[in-house]
Structures are given as structure tokens and as C-alpha cells.
Amino acid sequence: MSGTSTYVPKSALGKWFESRLPIMGLVHSSFVAFPVPRNLNYLWAFGAILSFMLVAQIVTGVVLAMHYTSESTLAFDSVEHIMRDVDYGWLLRYLHSNGASMFFLAVYVHMFRGIYYGSYKAPREVLWILGVIIYLLMMATAFMGYVLPWGQMSFWGATVITNLFTAIPLVGKSVSTWLWGGYSVGDPTLNRFFSLHYLLPFMIAGVVGLHVWALHVSGQNNPDGVEVKNVERDTVAFTPYATLKDLFGLSVFLIVYAWFVFYIPNFLGDADNYIKANPLQTPARIVPEWYLLPFYAILRAIPNKLIGVIALFGAIALLAFLPWLDTSPIKSAKYRPVFRVFFWAFVVVCIGLGWLGSQEINDAYVLAARILAICYFAFFLIVLPLLGLFETTKPLPPSIADAVLARTKDGSAKAGAASAEKAA
């Protein structure tokens, strides 16, 4: 898919610059001429959507940082100052807080697409692992960002999560003290979280660069899971096809985003975070933001502190091993009917864990969380390795072009019959 650029600048200035820094050629070969499988569906628009959301979060974040103060006695009030005094401050704040949720919504769709269509399989293993790294950086960034308003949930969520490190044997307490900059979450913690929250998105941008680079080496996967065999027959140029499809997908996504920002901006948040942090009073329920809930449920399901922490990080780390856990050579779930059932069951397990993570602890919920946590790990450690060895798969189409033509042949046959009837 990658190769030397065929771009030739038209103007003399263009030629002069291009011979010194061939950036126009790079953009041209990556986003204009780049061959894209012609059978992609709208799930493939989420890469572009995620890029947009990263830029959106950075832009709104930088602008918010012009008005925010990270000193613990001033932080909460500085956020209210943004909401009330700064021109359009309310809009920028809601764009940033809901933007984080939309960023995670998009990343989960993007990841589930990858699991469904086997986009993590050879030769895309490194692409997938870079994605897992991006996901981890996103979670760290979001967690630290949520601490910054210094509300009750900011403070107590930070306390719970940073206390995880006390589970480490021998060095746990020292590591936690080092992280906090004190004996508990406090002003030093808040200030360093602000610094790191500003830093990490640029590291995410760097890894995204590697992620797109890796993608451009192998080319996109596609809904049929059959690699490109003939560039002319199987692919179309990125511009205008993928460009406009991504733009349209982005527009629909932005409608959902705008719905939250303008009509229900606090729906995904916690009311307790509008109360200033009080280190001497724990809220009745400590709940992380929705996108961290499934892992929070796994953590709470396990009665042992250390093993709970290991399970939490393990649940995320396991994703990196997906290319080797899944033994099936068939990529797309479209041709793996048994896997498809397990996939949707996995989706239900994740949603179930998420819901349980937000609930109060009682016997029934704890039992349910344990069962679902076991299902979560079983999907990766039992189902995926065994399924590839024993399942019967449907026959793959010989090429992408054949897969597309098979669909339109049926479609155009029906259309032909309908128009023949109309004419008659």
C-alpha cells in the first residue's frame, strides 16, 4: 500500500518546496491517492472521528487552561468562573467534558469494530497494540482531567484510584506517597495532574501518528476480511470516497455530540462533582465516569485487594495479546457464525459490567459482577483460543471486488426487475 509518491507539484514554488520537504507528496499519498478497500462500511469512519475528537479536546483544553487555576483552594472556583464569567466559557467547558465522553464512545465503537472484523490479526498486530497504548493513555488522561475541577467526585475518585497503588507489595505505600506528593490526595497531586493532563494528549497524538503509519503499511482491513489482491478492482482512492464518507459520518457524530452539549450537558456527569472537595467527607457513592465503569466493576468483584488490582490492569492488558489469543485464520465475523454469537455476548457482558460498576454494592450485584468478570476473561482466554480450532466458517469470497459484486448483483437484479415492471 505504501510506496514512492506520484505527486508532482504544479507551481514552481511547489516544486522548490517539495524537493526540500516532500510534505505535499506525503499528504497526497496518504490521504488523497491512498487506496482504500471499496467495501468499507461506516464503522470505518471512526478513525477520522477519533482524530477529530483528539484535536477538539486539545483545542478546547488549551483554551480552558487559559482560565483554569490548579491550586486546590482556587480550582473549583476557577471552573465556576469559566462557566459564569468567561465569554462562551460554559460552551467550552461542556464541549470539553462531553467531548471526553464522545471520545470514549467513538473509541469503543472503533475497538469493537476491530474485534468483530479481526482487524488485530496479521499483518496488523502492531497497529492493534499501538491502539491499546492509545487507549491506555486516553484513560490516564481522562482520569486526571476529571480530578481538575476538584469536586467531591474528583477528589474521592482520585483517592480510590491512587490508593490502588498501595496494593503493590513492599513498595506500595512509598509509590503512593510519591504519586500523591504527600500523605493523601491534595494540592501537590492536583497540580501534577494538571501538568500531566496537558502533556498526555500530545503523547497520544504521537502514538496516533505511529498508528496511522502502521495502518498505511498494511492498508485497512475490510468487512469481508479478505486482503486487497488487485488495487484497481478492489480499492478506490481515499479522496474523494473515504474523505467524504468520513465527513458525513463525522457530521452525524457531531449531531449526537451537540445534543449532549446543548440539551443534556450534565447527563453523563455526577451531581456530587458540583460540591467542593471535602477530604473529611466521603460521598455516599463513588462512581467513576461511565467509560471506566466496566473495569471498576471487575475491580470491585474480586474480594482480594491485590488480585482485584491485577485483574483491573489485566483486563486492559489482555487486549494487547488479542492477535495471539485468537487462533482463527478467518478475520471477519461475517464468515464466523459461532464467533459472532460469542462476540455479541461479549458486548452484553461489557455493558452489564459497566452498569454494575455504577451500582451500590449488594450480594446479588457482587455475584453478578463476578460471573460477568469471569465471562469477560473467558472470552479472551478460553473462547477465542478454542474457537479458532473447532469452529466451522463460511466460505470466503475470492476477493473484495467479488464480495461487492455479489451484493450488487442481487441488488441490481431486484432493481432491474422492479424497473422492468414499471416500464411494462
Added chain:
Amino acid sequence: MGDHLAGAATVDQSRRDFLFIATGAAGAVATASLVWPLIDQMNPDASTLALSSTEVDLGAVAEGQILTVKWRGKPVFVRHRTKKEIDEAAATPLSDLRDPQTDAQRVQKPEWLIVVGVCTHLGCIPLGHQGKYDGWFCPCHGSVYDTSGRIRQGPAPLNLEVPEYAFLSDAKIRIG
């Protein structure tokens, strides 16, 4: 059949052009409405604007005294001028001035001179009751202002700025 197709192609092309232009226009409006708040947020916010005017009680300022108040982050000199200072300011010929202004142009009531206490050279705060004309003297580079706050000697190009102010009563003004 061929004619029909050719006709269809022209209709399709102008329809396509319309769609492109309409989408482009909508996109431009959307981008502008997105960019504006990002730029406008840097303008002074409501809490800064609330500090944009200050009231000063003049009763506390004795004749000959200069009161310094803070207004919009800068010092403002409120000078209760003596008769000698007013006469000297009014009698100055305009040809002596680098930035010609009559004293009457710079005050509303002659016994009250209100000027921004920032030297028009490079921004230091001049010292009151100093300099040849007993007005102000700026220690940074030696600018000399008279009892009307006008530049007489030194590198400053302009007279001390007269801010917008109004008398709320004989003993109270609002600056800004």
C-alpha cells in the same frame, strides 16, 4: 436514449455543483460559528469588566494632595490642585508643549486633575510634586510633566492620559 443520457448528465452536473456549493457554504458557516467562541473567550471576561469602573470619594483629598487609586490595573492620580498650580497650568503657551493641549481641555473642574499615572514613554509610574514644574517626574528616563500632567521635558511623547470620568456629585467621581 443517448440524448436523454447527455441531458441527464448536464442536469446532474449542475445539481452536483449546487450540492457542492451549498455544502461548502454550510461548512463555512459551521466553521465560523465554531471558531468565534474560541477567539472571543480571550476577551476580558465578566469579572474583569466588573472592575472596569471605580468610584472615588474626593472629600478625603486635601488641597495640594495627590491621591493614587487603582483603576483597570493601573494607577490613577487624583490631584486636588492649588490656585497657583491651576494658574500656572492655564498660563502655559501652547508652543511650549510637545503634545499641545490647553489645561481647560484636560479637566472638567479646574481644581481636580485626574490622569492615568503611567508615563507615556515606557510605562513607569511618575513621582508627584517633583520636577521643574512641580507636576510629576518620571525617574526611569527623566520625563517631566507639569501641573496639568502635560509632557514638558524628557523622552515621553504624549501628555499623561486623561481617563473617562464623571462627577456623580461635588465630592464623588466615577472613573471609567
